Amino acid sequence: MQSQLRDSISVSNENQTTETSKEICQERHDSWLHKFLKRFSGKTIYVYDKQYLTRYYLLGDGSGKSFEIYVHHMHATDSFRWLHNHPWKWFFSFVFSGSYIQDTYDRNTNKFGKQHIRWFNVFRGLNRYHSIRELPRGSAWTLVLAPPKLRDYNWGYWNDETNQHVEDNDIGHESAHIEIFGNKQLKD
Structure with a gap:
């Protein structure tokens, strides 16, 4: 005993x-x-006065005129909004701390899904939408490589009720604000 x-x-x-x-x-x-x-410039996005995302610009200024490299620190999920896409044909994300679970929707196949991203995420196509629904370790850090933004295309959200893409400038989040930091003149 x-x-x-x-x-x-x-x-x-x-x-x-x-x-x-x-x-x-x-x-x-x-x-x-x-x-x-x-050492780098960036921005922190707040939603309901809580940190949602901090983006550090390692390469680029947010204009999307050339390749850009960011470090993202995801502080919270984006479950407060619809699934969204991005203004690139593709982007690559490497998770170097934490992980995240995302809901996905592919307009080409009309399929919804769920993915647990632990290491890499290659996001392809304007018809693919996602939303970060869980941060199992409380937050996640990613290194993001993004090509130049597509001209004449506004990223946005997938409206489940109308089954349509809604451009980002059509939806504002009244409870969001951005704090920019560092010396670089950001265009994002």
Whole structure:
């Protein structure tokens, strides 16, 4: 009995040490990352006065005239809005911390789906929509490579009720605001 108690205490302490080690590693990772990213300009989007997304511009200014590279820190889901697409034929996203679960809709096949993105996401086509529905670890960090934006195309949302694309400038989110930081003149 005493041996079992001693073993359970030992295991409990090992688990506690492992959790503490993970927390320390995460804090070091975040500290190093924030120090590195402070050098870049970017923006933080707030919805209902809470951080939704922070974008750091490693390459580009948001104009979409050339290839752009961003670091995204997803603070919250975008479940407050419809599924959305993007103004590119494709984009590539590499998850380097956390993960996310997205709902998807493909206009070409008329199929809805759900994906758990842990490492890579190659998003293809204007007819593909998505929305981040869960952040299993509380937030996620991604490195995004985006080609030049398509001319004369406004990204937007998929309206489930009308089964139509609604351009972004037709829908404003009255509870959203953006804070821009850094020295770069952003066009986004």
